[in-house]
Amino acid sequence: MKWMNSRSAAGIALVAVALVALPFVAAMGGQAWVRIVDFAILYVFLALGLNIVVGLAGLLDLGYVAFYAVGAYVYALLASPHFGLHLPFWAIVPMGAATACVFGVLLGTPTLKLRGDYLAIVTLGFGEIIRIFLNNLNAPVNITNGAQGITLIDPVAIGGFKFSGTTQILGISLSGPQKYYFLLVALAIVVILINLRLQHSRIGRAWQAIREDEVAAKAIGINTRNIKLLAFAMGASFGGVAGGIFSAMQGFVSPESFSLVESISILSMVVLGGMGHIPGVILGAVLLTVLPELLRYGVGPVQQALFGKVLVDPESLRMLIFGLALVLVMRWRPAGLWPSSERRRELAEKT
Amino acid sequence: MMVENLSPPLLEARQVAKHFGGVKALRDVSLSIRQGEVYGLIGPNGAGKTTLFNCLTGLYVPDGGSFIFAGSPLAADAPHEAAARGIARTFQNIRLFGNMTALENVMVGRHLRTRAGVFGAIFRDPKTRAEEAAIQRRAEELLHYVGIADRAWDLANNLSYGDQRRLEIARALATEPKLLCLDEPAAGMNATETAELRRLIEGIRQDGTTVLLIEHDVKLVMGLCDRVAVLDYGEKICEDVPAAVQRDQRVIEAYLGGGHLA
Numbered sequence: 001m002k003w004m005n006s007r008s009a010a011g012i013a014l015v016a017v018a019l020v021a022l023p024f025v026a027a028m029g030g031q032a033w034v035r036i037v038d039f040a041i042l043y044v045f046l047a048l049g050l051n052i053v054v055g056l057a058g059l060l061d062l063g064y065v066a067f068y069a070v071g072a073y074v075y076a077l078l079a080s081p082h083f084g085l086h087l088p089f090w091a092i093v094p095m096g097a098a099t100a101c102v103f104g105v106l107l108g109t110p111t112l113k114l115r116g117d118y119l120a121i122v123t124l125g126f127g128e129i130i131r132i133f134l135n136n137l138n139a140p141v142n143i144t145n146g147a148q149g150i151t152l153i154d155p156v157a158i159g160g161f162k163f164s165g166t167t168q169i170l171g172i173s174l175s176g177p178q179k180y181y182f183l184l185v186a187l188a189i190v191v192i193l194i195n196l197r198l199q200h201s202r203i204g205r206a207w208q209a210i211r212e213d214e215v216a217a218k219a220i221g222i223n224t225r226n227i228k229l230l231a232f233a234m235g236a237s238f239g240g241v242a243g244g245i246f247s248a249m250q251g252f253v254s255p256e257s258f259s260l261v262e263s264i265s266i267l268s269m270v271v272l273g274g275m276g277h278i279p280g281v282i283l284g285a286v287l288l289t290v291l292p293e294l295l296r297y298g299v300g301p302v303q304q305a306l307f308g309k310v311l312v313d314p315e316s317l318r319m320l321i322f323g324l325a326l327v328l329v330m331r332w333r334p335a336g337l338w339p340s341s342e343r344r345r346e347l348a349e350k351t
Numbered sequence: 352m353m354v355e356n357l358s359p360p361l362l363e364a365r366q367v368a369k370h371f372g373g374v375k376a377l378r379d380v381s382l383s384i385r386q387g388e389v390y391g392l393i394g395p396n397g398a399g400k401t402t403l404f405n406c407l408t409g410l411y412v413p414d415g416g417s418f419i420f421a422g423s424p425l426a427a428d429a430p431h432e433a434a435a436r437g438i439a440r441t442f443q444n445i446r447l448f449g450n451m452t453a454l455e456n457v458m459v460g461r462h463l464r465t466r467a468g469v470f471g472a473i474f475r476d477p478k479t480r481a482e483e484a485a486i487q488r489r490a491e492e493l494l495h496y497v498g499i500a501d502r503a504w505d506l507a508n509n510l511s512y513g514d515q516r517r518l519e520i521a522r523a524l525a526t527e528p529k530l531l532c533l534d535e536p537a538a539g540m541n542a543t544e545t546a547e548l549r550r551l552i553e554g555i556r557q558d559g560t561t562v563l564l565i566e567h568d569v570k571l572v573m574g575l576c577d578r579v580a581v582l583d584y585g586e587k588i589c590e591d592v593p594a595a596v597q598r599d600q601r602v603i604e605a606y607l608g609g610g611h612l613a
Contacts, residue, residue: 194473201472201479202465202486205451209459212448219408219442221434221463221526234469 023181034177038249040289041184042242047269047285048195048278049238054267055276056204057231058211060120062263063107063127067236069134069258070103071096071243073144076253079154082145089156093244100240101233103130108232112225115214127263134255149254156183156248163248180249187245191238195278198234207231208276272329274336283338291325292318361386361421361561362407362438362530368415369402369585376402378585379416384530389552389562391576391593393569395605398582400565401443404534408440409433421529434463437529441519441536443565449508453499453518456507457490460525493521497551513544520551524560531555532563537571549575573597581605 026033046068053061074096078087107126111119138146155164155176163183164176198204206227209217218224247253265288273284299314329337366379376399384390392400405411407418409430418425426432448456465486471479494500497517502510507518516536523531533552537545549571556562566572572579573593581589581596583605589596596602 197475198469198472202462202467202483203469203472205455205459206462208451208455209448209462212450213446215410215430216442216446216448217459218430219410219434219440219446220460220522221431222459223431230469 019185023178027175027178031175031177034175034181036290036293038177038180038184040286041181041188042246042249043266043269043285043289044188044282045184045191045242045245046239046266047273047281048191049235049242050266051195051235051270051276051278051281052198052207052238053231053235054270055281056199056211057207057228059228059231060116061123061232061235062120062260062267063123063125063130064235064239064266065258065260065263066107066127066130067100067103067239068243068246068262069130069255070100070236071240072247072253072257073134073150073243074099074240075244075247076150076153077143079248080150081152082150086154089154089158089244089248093241096244097237097240100236100243104232104234104236105229107236108229112228124260124263127258127260131255131258134258144255147255149252149256151252153247153251153253155251156180156245164251180245184245187241191241192278192282199278203227203230211276268326272326272336274339277336277338277340280336280338280340284336287337288322292322295321359386360384360419362563363419364403364407364416365419366416367403367406367413367418369399369406369411369413375585377406377413380582380585380587381416382580382587382590384561384563385577387556387559387561388577389556389564389575391572391579392563392565392582393567393572393579393596394582398605399585400582401534402585403582404440404532404563404565407433407532408438431463434526434528437527438532439523439526439528439530440532441516441523441534443534443538445512445515445519447507447515447518447522450506452504453494453507453510453514454487454490454503456518457493457521457525458486460493460522461486461489463526490521490525493524494518496524496554497521498547513540513547516540516548517551520555524555528560530561530563532565534565535567536564537566537568545571 022037023034026037046064049067050061050064053059053064075092077083078085078092078095079089080086107123111122114122134144135147137144144150155162157163163179166173166175167179168174206217206222209220209222210224210227214224246257269284269288270281271284272288273282274280295318296314299312299317300310303310303312333339360383362384364380364382366381367377368375368379369377380399380403392403394400402411406413407425409426409428409432412428417427420436420438425436425438448459451459465482467479467482471482491500491503494503497520499510499514499517499521502514507515510518520531520533520536536552537548540548545568552562552564552575564572564576576593578590579593579596580587581599581602583601588601588605589599591599
């Protein structure tokens with residue numbers, strides 16, 4: 001199959017160079033910016049996982065952060081002094097994915113007959129239940145350490161190579177966030193590949209068929225129950241992997257990180273970028289992680305320069321602009337910033 | 352074009368009943384469809400034709416009676432199992448996967464007869480690749496068979512009405528049905544399109560698939576069907592060869608309220 005001509009090969013080479021250079025460019029603005037880039041990739045992970053459930057199978061899930069939380073806590077409990085367990089990264093991450101997968105099926109089973117708004121409400125509740133459980137599972141037996149969260153979580157280490165602290169490789173000094181960056185990029189490429197392949201497969205087509213018309217999907221012999229559960233399970237396991245990496249990167253987790261707002265912002269990434277279109281979802285995740293940070297750092301100094309003092313708290317202005325951006329995108333580009341060509345055509349014809 | 356009376360029944364409905372609240376949509380309807388025939392189901396609007404379809408394909412659970420298909424009973428509430436047993440259908444108000452291409456619509460129809468799972472999709476092993484290629488090949492053949500091969504890469508939503516009807520038939524055929532149930536396939540078609548549809552259905556029958564046809568176009572039903580059943584207010588009032596049905600007094604009354612058929 002001839003799928004790569006010289007132009008797309010050049011494009012891929014360009015993207016590769018940019019990806020390698022990015023953490024060093026970001027480091028010029030300080031290590032904080034490298035961490036922001038790391039988080040952008042982590043959100044690409046989450047958004048792609050949610051895209052399976054929402055974008056492909058058409059099941060509106062407002063509790064996706066629950067699976068992120070499950071993955072994060074599985075890692076935290078198995079690699080911290082809390083239980084005195086220190087299992088290696090490569091062993092825990094699959095466990096986190098599997099546990100999140102089980103929770104995905106747990107959420108999926110009672111919601112099989114629900115669609116649209118009703119499903120959204122139940123999944124929203126599920127997300128909150130998980131968070132509240134994490135908050136309260138410190139008595140009678142202390143499992144999650146409640147609201148204080150779990151600290152001193154082991155950083156990722158593969159073999160003897162630690163991802164925290166600065167190391168010298170081939171004469172180049174790499175900081176902790178920079179090393180995580182390369183790990184995240186490698187994993188993100190795998191995740192993107194899995195997503196692309198799922199989309200153009202027998203299972204992916206069945207998901208899309210359910211999204212388009214569930215009755216017709218049943219009538220041609222798709223076992224919608226199993227296929228929907230599979231979507232929940234697949235999406236959840238991506239969230240579980242992301243959670244494990246989050247835990248290791250932060251060294252600390254608490255239930256606070258897994259609020260409803262987090263679920264909503266992941267969903268916004270999918271919708272804003274272009275539901276069901278992988279490049280769009282990636283764009284949405286990157287934009288919604290990086291832009292708020294730019295505003296956070298930019299708004300204060302700009303006000304200082306214009307008015308001589310900070311009039312509006314940067315944090316609240318950030319949310320204001322975020323909301324406005326969402327409204328504008330939904331008004332002018334309802335299919336998302338970068339929708340698939342098919343979806344764009346369809347919306348163009350309707351309006 | 353009579354089919355021998357000796358051929359065994361492919362589908363038997365035994366006193367199927369369905370009511371919605373106080374409305375009796377089906378009152379103990381029994382009929383039997385023989386292997387290889389085109390069986391017409393007609394009746395005034397609201398007579399219960401589509402309800403019978405929905406019961407047969409598992410979308411509704413009948414309140415009484417049962418269906419025997421190819422020798423064994425059908426599960427009452429499992430559409431995907433009815434499809435697996437070999438019953439495929441189209442819908443009166445076309446139900447395609449609108450944002451998927453025509454080709455993908457038919458490829459989804461192959462779901463039932465193929466096996467690849469998540470791991471096959473991710474790793475694309477030779478077996479999965481071969482299956483995927485076979486799915487696409489078969490889908491292309493079916494699009495060609497129903498005469499819309501040139502629209503393969505168009506979104507189903509963007510096809511003309513007649514082409515959408517054909518696509519729905521191609522998608523149903525992709526499940527390799529023994530019994531193809533068509534719910535008003537000629538509705539909204541012009542004379543040329545109807546003539547083409549007739550040739551298509553005749554071809555399907557010749558290829559060995561039994562056809563159950565709901566249709567209002569009298570000419571089409573009379574020309575195409577081996578036998579016809581007439582439903583009125585949820586009751587089967589007549590079942591016979593088309594010529595006899597046309598002369599049946601009860602049928603004439605049901606349609607014209609006691610007048611004469613023009």
